[in-house]
Amino acid sequence: MALNLLTPETITGSVGHVYAHDAELFIWVLTWVCLRYEDGKLLSKNRPLEEWLKFDAIRCRKEKNNFVAVGLRAHRPSESHKVSWDLVNKCLVGIYSIYSPSGYRKLTDQLAFELLLEGPILEHDTPLSAT
Numbered sequence: 001m002a003l004n005l006l007t008p009e010t011i012t013g014s015v016g017h018v019y020a021h022d023a024e025l026f027i028w029v030l031t032w033v034c035l036r037y038e039d040g041k042l043l044s045k046n047r048p049l050e051e052w053l054k055f056d057a058i059r060c061r062k063e064k065n066n067f068v069a070v071g072l073r074a075h076r077p078s079e080s081h082k083v084s085w086d087l088v089n090k091c092l093v094g095i096y097s098i099y100s101p102s103g104y105r106k107l108t109d110q111l112a113f114e115l116l117l118e119g120p121i122l123e124h125d126t127p128l129s130a131t
Helices: 019-036 051-054 055-067 079-096 109-123
Strands: none
Touching: 019 079, 019 109, 051 055, 051 079, 055 079
16 A cells, blocks of 8 residues: 555545555555565565564554665565566655655656656666566
């Protein structure tokens, strides 16, 4: 789930849906898959991010913020997702750029697409099909 949706305001229904939330969700799912799956199968042990399944929304937001800010470097993808991991890193930089101490930077749908998905994909050196 998008960081902007893991807030008390969202729980009460006062945050509207925007395309950036969908793009960010896709990036988080890709992150999850790269770290927890090998050749399409869930890792049987030592699954990164396991604790995220146990957190409430507010704690999950804190953990995701920490993951993007400092924890990303501590994680390594499964062998089958090494090529995709570079793309994940580029996408997470985009996510990091839309959150600041002063709040969430609202983006038009087009800008959200360009910043969070299109830009990182175009920068990605190795075609994803090369895996």
